[in-house]
Amino acid sequence: MNNFIDQDVSLEKCPALVLNADYRPLSYYPLSLWSWQDTVKSVFLDRVIIVSNYDRVVRSPSFNMQLPSVIALKDYIVPQSKPSFTRFNVFLRDKFSCQYCGSNEELTFDHLLPRSKGGETNWDNVVTACSACNVKKGGKLLKLSGMKLAQHPYQPSTEDLHRNGKAFFGSSFFISNILMMKLIFSEFYNFLF
Numbered sequence: 546m547n548n549f550i551d552q553d554v555s556l557e558k559c560p561a562l563v564l565n566a567d568y569r570p571l572s573y574y575p576l577s578l579w580s581w582q583d584t585v586k587s588v589f590l591d592r593v594i595i596v597s598n599y600d601r602v603v604r605s606p607s608f609n610m611q612l613p614s615v616i617a618l619k620d621y622i623v624p625q626s627k628p629s630f631t632r633f634n635v636f637l638r639d640k641f642s643c644q645y646c647g648s649n650e651e652l653t654f655d656h657l658l659p660r661s662k663g664g665e666t667n668w669d670n671v672v673t674a675c676s677a678c679n680v681k682k683g684g685k686l687l688k689l690s691g692m693k694l695a696q697h698p699y700q701p702s703t704e705d706l707h708r709n710g711k712a713f714f715g716s717s718f719f720i721s722n723i724l725m726m727k728l729i730f731s732e733f734y735n736f737l738f
């Protein structure tokens with residue numbers, strides 16, 4: 546699985562996937578990745594176990610080292626139970642589909658209670674909406690808009706997002722929209738699920 550990274554690949558494109566001491570990723574969304582510098586440092590500080598390597602080698606006058614692609618922490622860290630509120634995570638909770646019409650194109654955020662009426666930007670008030678539905682709803686309250694929600698917004702758990710991420714992996718939509726994820730998943734797939 547390591548062969549697609551060769552010596553010409555920039556070091557910046559060689560992050561390491563960080564697993565907890567139980568060998569599950571430290572976080573999924575965003576995926577726990579460390580830069581190659583932080584990774585090398587943690588190896589020298591003896592804080593991690595190297596699980597897998599890239600073919601890419603870093604050289605200095607005193608040492609040569611194959612860059613780790615997957616590392617596991619020696620000390621277990623209690624995972625965050627509530628995922629952070631980010632655009633990506635809202636889309637993932639809503640399965641990358643407009644909560645009004647089901648479209649998965651031109652996705653935006655819609656505030657259920659409009660911001661102009663004091664609506665907050667949080668898990669309970671923001672839903673994924675295509676730009677057409679967003680414009681259609683405008684500053685109206687849901688009940689006055691004549692539109693129906695697929696599901697009410699909620700604070701998802703890490704497991705909710707993980708489950709949705711798994712369902713999307715491999716779908717052409719997911720791959721074409723999140724190219725970086727494709728690279729990451731192809732290198733780290735065996736350690737993710």
Ligand SMILES: [Zn+2]
Pocket residue numbers: 643644645646647648674675676677678679
């Ligand atoms: Zn829509």
